Amino acid sequence: MKEVKIIGESIPNMPWQARPEGHLKPLWRHSDNPVIKRNPAKDVARIFNSAVVAYEGKFIGVFRTETDTTRPHLRMGYSEDGLDWKIDDEPIMFIDEEGKPYQPRYAYDPRLVKVEDTFYIIWCTDFYGAAIGVAKTQDFKTFTILENPFLPFNRNGVLFPKKINGNFVMLSRPSDSGHTPFGDVFLSESPDFVYWGKHRHVMTKGGEGWWQNVKIGGGPAPIETSEGWLMFYHGVTGTCNGLVYSMGGVILDRDEPSKVKYRSRNFVLTPEEWYEERGFVPNVVFPCATLNDAETGRIAIYYGAADTYVGVAYTTVQDIVNYIIDTHEEVGDDATIGRI
Ligand code: BMA
Numbered sequence: 001m002k003e004v005k006i007i008g009e010s011i012p013n014m015p016w017q018a019r020p021e022g023h024l025k026p027l028w029r030h031s032d033n034p035v036i037k038r039n040p041a042k043d044v045a046r047i048f049n050s051a052v053v054a055y056e057g058k059f060i061g062v063f064r065t066e067t068d069t070t071r072p073h074l075r076m077g078y079s080e081d082g083l084d085w086k087i088d089d090e091p092i093m094f095i096d097e098e099g100k101p102y103q104p105r106y107a108y109d110p111r112l113v114k115v116e117d118t119f120y121i122i123w124c125t126d127f128y129g130a131a132i133g134v135a136k137t138q139d140f141k142t143f144t145i146l147e148n149p150f151l152p153f154n155r156n157g158v159l160f161p162k163k164i165n166g167n168f169v170m171l172s173r174p175s176d177s178g179h180t181p182f183g184d185v186f187l188s189e190s191p192d193f194v195y196w197g198k199h200r201h202v203m204t205k206g207g208e209g210w211w212q213n214v215k216i217g218g219g220p221a222p223i224e225t226s227e228g229w230l231m232f233y234h235g236v237t238g239t240c241n242g243l244v245y246s247m248g249g250v251i252l253d254r255d256e257p258s259k260v261k262y263r264s265r266n267f268v269l270t271p272e273e274w275y276e277e278r279g280f281v282p283n284v285v286f287p288c289a290t291l292n293d294a295e296t297g298r299i300a301i302y303y304g305a306a307d308t309y310v311g312v313a314y315t316t317v318q319d320i321v322n323y324i325i326d327t328h329e330e331v332g333d334d335a336t337i338g339r340i
Helices: 317-326
Strands: 046-055 058-066 072-079 107-115 118-126 130-137 143-145 154-159 168-174 185-190 197-203 215-218 223-225 228-239 242-252 260-263 285-293 298-305 309-316
Touching (some): 046 298, 058 107, 107 154, 118 154, 130 154, 168 215, 197 260, 309 317
Antiparallel strands (some): 046 058, 058 072, 168 185, 223 228, 228 242, 242 260, 298 309
16 A cells, blocks of 8 residues: 555544445445535525535535525535534625626536635636636635636636646536536646636546546545545446436646546445435535545545535545555546647
């Protein structure tokens, strides 16, 4: 087993349960999943695909909430322990860069990432169709919407938690206007969070594993480790009963993250429990955030389950990185920077 370390902060009070005895898989689920159940807040029918961070000794999150209209929007939530969440009664109210109110028509699948002293929210927004929306906050009171980084159609914007070679780096998954039947992960850089370029292809769908043969999309913000950037992502396959969303694991090069170093041919989590198999959209696990403890190597993954619930799964950096290395395969242009 390779010795692997998380490079980053420690969160000693993050949620954690040890690997159950005899459990052989790379991830294990929180014993009291789902941690967010149906009808969890005022006028909210379902919360899923949501993002959390450690904040001032506690936990704070941006949640994909759906009311009885089923149109998604974002709300803040707060937790002492990262498991029991109090969700705001109202949506996040955004302003534009001139200070005027500016509400997205819909907002879903948020990621929440701290770079230097600023928290960025990245979500799927309406910009003449599905596209990446971005906003920033420093105090979780004022939320400023920034320029749309990319043209439509695009989803799964995932920001790296630190600048690389002086630039912000964001993954995304260019797509179409509907339930995209294709899609690879790309990377773009920006010196100022306004102009994005140096676009690169990171990874393609497919390979030995059928679970990711229709499309893939980035997940939580990548975790810096001594082996490279560890990222969980979703991979989708088609069946006679519709799409199935599983979770994969990949390690990207630390200095040139458009190069894939290792990628598991196996899913690391797939719908197996009732709350993943049954719900508004059956058979979906969709990771959007992790909490990581550099001191112990513990990782807690927050994932949407069946477009209805929030689940938590655990692993350690040592276990998951070694699993990805042991089961890795090279697919397409994984080994290149992806410029052609
Ligand atoms: C994707 C997104 C996700 C959702 C998934 C499964 O296209 O819309 O929000 O979890 O489909 O329905």
